[in-house]
Amino acid sequence: MITPINRPVALIIGASRGIGRQVAIDLAKNGYAVVVSAKSTTSPSDLAKISPFPPDPNSPQSTITTVAKEITDAGGEAAAIPSDTTKYETIKDLVAKAVEKYGRLDVLIYNSGAIWWAPVSRTPMKRFQLMQRVNVEGLYGAVQECLPYLQKAPQGGRIVVVCPPIYSRFFRGKTAYAIGKVGMSVLVKGLGMDFEREEKEQGAPKGHMAVVGVWPAVAIESAATQQFTRRDPAYAKHLRKPTIFSDAILAMLRAPADVINGQLELDEDFLRKHAGVTDFSKYSVVPGSNPRRIMPAELPDLRVKEQDDEGDRIDSSKL
Incomplete structure (x- = not known):
């Protein structure tokens, strides 16, 4: 019988580089045992050759193996377990191994994502399918596998998804990508409603489960944005450090369930409203710069006048 570790456990999918790596490191610094997962790994022989260590966090040398070593070298608790989010069987294996390792699961953070920004006419079917498998199907599979364990979390289960608020400008020029991310x-939104309904109708503990989406208000330094700084080093003035994202996620994990459940938040706005942050200058990649906000100042409210009127609800699982 496995004895659960005496600290909360976070599974971070998409944790080999950039934002995911930073989230893993900062959660470990704040008392979490972290399971870092992605496809990329480093063999023991290659790990010994990396100098200096740790490697550039946005380079191919940064893998779940190096991230886990960074954490354990600093005295934290981490395990690297590979997975391929296009294959449900590997997600099932990942979650089973994570629970076998630590005996519990408290947080799921889904940062894995495939990107292709182009009009529909220039987005091949293979690109479209890959994005849906990694972004939508991968997330859905991870949630399905993690839910039974998150529901048993002593202080309540939390799910954090890297996904955007829903607004029409986001679709422009990247429809195929937007289909998956908005999915x-x-x-x-839907899972948050499920949690609320389970509290009301099934007597589930109030505030025990919560899910939230988070998205950057300003572009963040990462492997994805490196392509712009390589072409023009001055582009760095438009970027923030990934620590703003990990700080926002930590603030979300500390917040009451009713503050975050079913919400689609921006990192900067959440920190300002719920963590009292007013000075964001420390997050600028270029000191003294004022990176341009890429998100709208105001976002649409998706609720309607008849929000609570569901009509005749159908549950296909009970038919």
């Missing part, structure tokens, strides 16, 4: 946002 992830729909899961956050």
Whole structure:
């Protein structure tokens, strides 16, 4: 019988580089045992050759193996377990191994994502399918596998999804990508409603479960944005450090369930409203710069006048 570790456990999918790596490191610094997962790993022989260590966090040398070593070298608790989010069987294996390792699961953070920004006419079917498998199907599979364990979390289970608020400008020039990312946002909204309904109708503990989406208000330094700084080093003035994202996620994990459940948040706005942050200068990649906000100042409210009127609800699982 496995004895659960005496600290909360966070599974971070998409944790080999950039934002995911930073989230893993900062959660470990704040008392979490972290399971870092992605496809990329480093063999023991190659790990010994990396100098200096740790490697550039946005380079191919940064893998779940190096991230886990960074954490354990600093005295934290981490395990690297590979997975391929396009294959449900590997997600099932990942979650089973994580629970076998630590005996519990408290937090799921889904940061894995495939990107292709182009009009529909220039987005091949293979690109479209890959994005849906990684973004929507991968998230759905991870949630399905993690839910039974998150529901048993002593202080309540939390799910954090890297997905955007829903607004029309987001679709422009990247429709195929937006289909998947907004699909992830729909899961956050719908699952949040499921949690609320279970509290009301099934007597589930109030505030025990919560799901939230988070998205950057300003572009963040990562492997994805490196392509712009390589072409033009001055582009760095438009970027923030990934620590703003990990700080926002930590603030979300500390917040009451009714503050975050079913919400689609922006990192900066959440920190300002719920963590009292007023000075964001420390997050600028270039000191003294004022990175441009890429998100709208105001976002649409998706609720309607008849929000609570569901009509005749149908549950296909009970038919």
